[in-house]
Amino acid sequence: MEISIKHILKEGSTIRVNGSLWLQSGDEHFFGPGPVELLERIAATGSIRMAAKEMNMSYKKAWALVNTLNEQTRSPVVIAQIGGKKGGGSTITNEAMEMIKYHKLLRQRFVDFLEKETQELKI
Amino acid sequence: MEISIKHILKEGSTIRVNGSLWLQSGDEHFFGPGPVELLERIAATGSIRMAAKEMNMSYKKAWALVNTLNEQTRSPVVIAQIGGKKGGGSTITNEAMEMIKYHKLLRQRFVDFLEKETQELKI
Numbered sequence: 118m119e120i121s122i123k124h125i126l127k128e129g130s131t132i133r134v135n136g137s138l139w140l141q142s143g144d145e146h147f148f149g150p151g152p153v154e155l156l157e158r159i160a161a162t163g164s165i166r167m168a169a170k171e172m173n174m175s176y177k178k179a180w181a182l183v184n185t186l187n188e189q190t191r192s193p194v195v196i197a198q199i200g201g202k203k204g205g206g207s208t209i210t211n212e213a214m215e216m217i218k219y220h221k222l223l224r225q226r227f228v229d230f231l232e233k234e235t236q237e238l239k240i
Numbered sequence: 241m242e243i244s245i246k247h248i249l250k251e252g253s254t255i256r257v258n259g260s261l262w263l264q265s266g267d268e269h270f271f272g273p274g275p276v277e278l279l280e281r282i283a284a285t286g287s288i289r290m291a292a293k294e295m296n297m298s299y300k301k302a303w304a305l306v307n308t309l310n311e312q313t314r315s316p317v318v319i320a321q322i323g324g325k326k327g328g329g330s331t332i333t334n335e336a337m338e339m340i341k342y343h344k345l346l347r348q349r350f351v352d353f354l355e356k357e358t359q360e361l362k363i
Contacts, residue, residue: 121342134262
């Protein structure tokens with residue numbers, strides 16, 4: 118059964134259904150738009166520090182996100198090389214790339230859901 | 241196209257897809273689980289003040305939620321009577337009850353979406 122609230126809302130209303138989505142384990146949110154953006158920026162910059170800086174995220178927070186993600190996966194999603202002459206270089210693994218791809222598709226399904234619900238608000 | 245990340249996640253993982261959902265107008269979130277609970281408690285107690293107290297919400301915040309909601313609807317969702325011997329009594333309107341009912345069904349569709357995505361994580 119679907120019910121409409123169109124007749125209740127003001128005419129010409131720009132109301133829409135919106136939301137957020139993430140993966141969680143127990144109470145811990147470990148994957149969503151933030152971690153995805155961090156992984157993408159690590160891949161682009163080769164550096165957790167630079168990726169974090171670009172996002173106005175603390176280096177500590179970035180490491181916490183990476184560690185939490187690595188804890189949920191069979192093999193690490195980020196390989197960090199610490200130190201060395203030019204400082205460490207970090208790379209993301211194929212698993213990370215698959216997680217990003219999965220998230221993109223999941224996100225699209227969610228956007229479709231939101232779009233459908235928003236359309237139905239107007240019927 | 242769907243892709244699976246099951247082979248990436250740790251075995252026996254309790255990972256699930258979760259999220260939140262609301263109605264918004266412009267950037268303003270005006271309807272979701274919080275306002276619904278407030279409306280239900282106003283209906284039960286006949287008082288915005290008591291409803292807010294039960295939710296550990298400030299009276300000011302409760303009024304802000306009610307006003308924001310009233311601004312989005314053709315007619316008010318809460319009728320507040322201020323003052324009088326016993327203090328004011330507030331009631332919710334039929335429109336508010338329809339909004340609550342709509343939200344319940346919307347929420348169920350969202351829960352179904354999350355459940356389906358969580359099941360597919362495990363395939």
